[in-house]
Amino acid sequence: MPLLSDKQVDRLRTAIEWGTLQMAFPRKQRVEAIWSFCGSHYHKNGDPTIVPVNNLKMAVDIYGRMLTPRNPRVMMSTKVDPLKATAINLEYAVNEIPREIKLQSTLRKFVIEALFSMGILKVGIHTTGNHLGHPYGSPFVDIVTLDDYFVDMSAKSYDQIQYEGHDYWMNYEALMESEWVDKKARDKLHADEPTAIGINGEVRAEGIAEGGSAQVFKDRVNLRDVWLPEEKILVTMTARDGVVLNIIDWDGPDGGPFPKLGFGEVPGNLLPLAPVQIWRDLHDLGNRLFRKLGNQGDSEKSVLGFQGDDVDAIEAFKNASDGDGITYPGSKPETLTAGGIKEKTLAFYLQVRDLSSYFGGNYDSLGGLGAMSETVGQDQLMSQSANAQVEDMSDLTADATQEVMRALAYYEWHDPIRVRMLQKEIPNTDLTVTSRFGPEDKRGDFDLYSIKIDVYRMQENSPQIKLQKLLQLINTVIMPLHPFIQQAGGTIDVQLLLKHIAKYSDMPELNAIVQFLEPGQQVEVESAPASGKLPTGPPQPQQRGGMTREGQSSVIQQQLLGKGMQSSEAAKMA
Numbered sequence: 001m002p003l004l005s006d007k008q009v010d011r012l013r014t015a016i017e018w019g020t021l022q023m024a025f026p027r028k029q030r031v032e033a034i035w036s037f038c039g040s041h042y043h044k045n046g047d048p049t050i051v052p053v054n055n056l057k058m059a060v061d062i063y064g065r066m067l068t069p070r071n072p073r074v075m076m077s078t079k080v081d082p083l084k085a086t087a088i089n090l091e092y093a094v095n096e097i098p099r100e101i102k103l104q105s106t107l108r109k110f111v112i113e114a115l116f117s118m119g120i121l122k123v124g125i126h127t128t129g130n131h132l133g134h135p136y137g138s139p140f141v142d143i144v145t146l147d148d149y150f151v152d153m154s155a156k157s158y159d160q161i162q163y164e165g166h167d168y169w170m171n172y173e174a175l176m177e178s179e180w181v182d183k184k185a186r187d188k189l190h191a192d193e194p195t196a197i198g199i200n201g202e203v204r205a206e207g208i209a210e211g212g213s214a215q216v217f218k219d220r221v222n223l224r225d226v227w228l229p230e231e232k233i234l235v236t237m238t239a240r241d242g243v244v245l246n247i248i249d250w251d252g253p254d255g256g257p258f259p260k261l262g263f264g265e266v267p268g269n270l271l272p273l274a275p276v277q278i279w280r281d282l283h284d285l286g287n288r289l290f291r292k293l294g295n296q297g298d299s300e301k302s303v304l305g306f307q308g309d310d311v312d313a314i315e316a317f318k319n320a321s322d323g324d325g326i327t328y329p330g331s332k333p334e335t336l337t338a339g340g341i342k343e344k345t346l347a348f349y350l351q352v353r354d355l356s357s358y359f360g361g362n363y364d365s366l367g368g369l370g371a372m373s374e375t376v377g378q379d380q381l382m383s384q385s386a387n388a389q390v391e392d393m394s395d396l397t398a399d400a401t402q403e404v405m406r407a408l409a410y411y412e413w414h415d416p417i418r419v420r421m422l423q424k425e426i427p428n429t430d431l432t433v434t435s436r437f438g439p440e441d442k443r444g445d446f447d448l449y450s451i452k453i454d455v456y457r458m459q460e461n462s463p464q465i466k467l468q469k470l471l472q473l474i475n476t477v478i479m480p481l482h483p484f485i486q487q488a489g490g491t492i493d494v495q496l497l498l499k500h501i502a503k504y505s506d507m508p509e510l511n512a513i514v515q516f517l518e519p520g521q522q523v524e525v526e527s528a529p530a531s532g533k534l535p536t537g538p539p540q541p542q543q544r545g546g547m548t549r550e551g552q553s554s555v556i557q558q559q560l561l562g563k564g565m566q567s568s569e570a571a572k573m574a
Helices: 006-022 024-038 055-067 081-094 103-116 172-176 275-299 311-319 343-359 376-413 463-478 482-487 494-504 509-513 549-560 567-573
Strands: 074-078 119-131 134-143 149-151 164-171 220-228 233-238 244-249 301-305 334-338 420-425 432-437 449-453
Touching (some): 006 024, 006 220, 024 103, 024 275, 055 103, 055 275, 074 081, 074 376, 081 376, 081 420, 081 449, 103 134, 103 376, 119 376, 164 172, 172 220, 376 449, 463 494, 494 509
Antiparallel strands (some): 074 449, 119 134, 164 220, 301 334, 420 432
């Protein structure tokens, strides 16, 4: 075991404590944002403030769904010709790992953490044994929350950090029986009291549901893994006492065990500016206004006012049912109204609601929550503009995922014992062939292979989306080019096209509705148009009959502020 002197260990502990204190405010802000995200009905320990308009939940769900809906796939390549067959086998082997470790679920949490603060993962192997002096086991990708993460906050970039790591819990009995724990340190181990409160007394995210101390079945110990990139070592110590249990020379990927994802870089700072941190102020303001409108609505009161002192006549009026006839000699009662929703407050709230979507990257358009313009074409342009921000975030997610997949590929390559039986598809057939891939089948060095993430596999590709893509290609590419396809001797397989449409639209009845003749049979068909040409011009925008939500909001605000409504606006509102 490599050694650190007692002085070095003490300085490392002091540095970690300082770095943890610097992260106290970001941690607090993340927990408060999660409280607001959950609302008052999630748990009794949460924020009691009512959140009737949960814009955070809506935006986080939309972005989380768009950025990481599926398992990623990798493409392995090499410039060395004799190694290309090995690269193909390694690609197949690595692409089996996401399904085995349920990476899709972890990446979804990774992205959501990045929306709230910063996404942090730990990639490694669960060591299950040794073979020829080398450890082997199953790869893992685990979430590390900001509550558990610490980093050298004195650095200006991650290339300059001296340490980073995280705290975690481990079964006490299992730890005492572990061979990797230093024998001298074993006597200093003791079980820690499980709690949702941090070492420095800070509230943690799990405290929303757990509260303070927890009752557990088996004792646990709070441990701390510290990655020192300059020394290339990984130190494991107890979180509270700093007792060093083990130090290992790092033999994993060059970047270390902690891939990270952030969506808003801040110059000269390590921690990113997360999207939820930008959305929160408008979210909180909108909910305060809506709660105020609710209180105003609750305070509204309407009563009847009577003039005169004829008590019997007033009682007769009050007790009469609808349609009854009574003798009432007094003056006609008047309706007296007090309180109610203030027009300017409602107009302000509608403006805040629209701004929330605007600063949220037009998530109304991204999530398909409603029309954003008066024509379909304009809607598509606005959706493409909104998708530009999603594409930037998707690129950052793909880069972080590529780091994860490269680490998994590294561990797969250096596994000294695993043998996989790969099922390879034969192109243009439904057949597969089995190929063996074990330690003796690996040629060359791992650094000779490059890895790329197929980002298209990370995007949602449901049958409905495939159908939409197919119809769009037909209308925008195939139909305009149809005359040139015919001149080149090409033809469109309409039967195959309809089969795909029936499959993607989940309507197998279409295959029975449209019948095709056997070869040799003839049928009379109507002649084509005299011109023999297919329309090639762009389709005209489809005008919507009504008004967009943003337009309705603008008109309502004008009305509430006493500016009136034009006749054309009234017609669209109707």
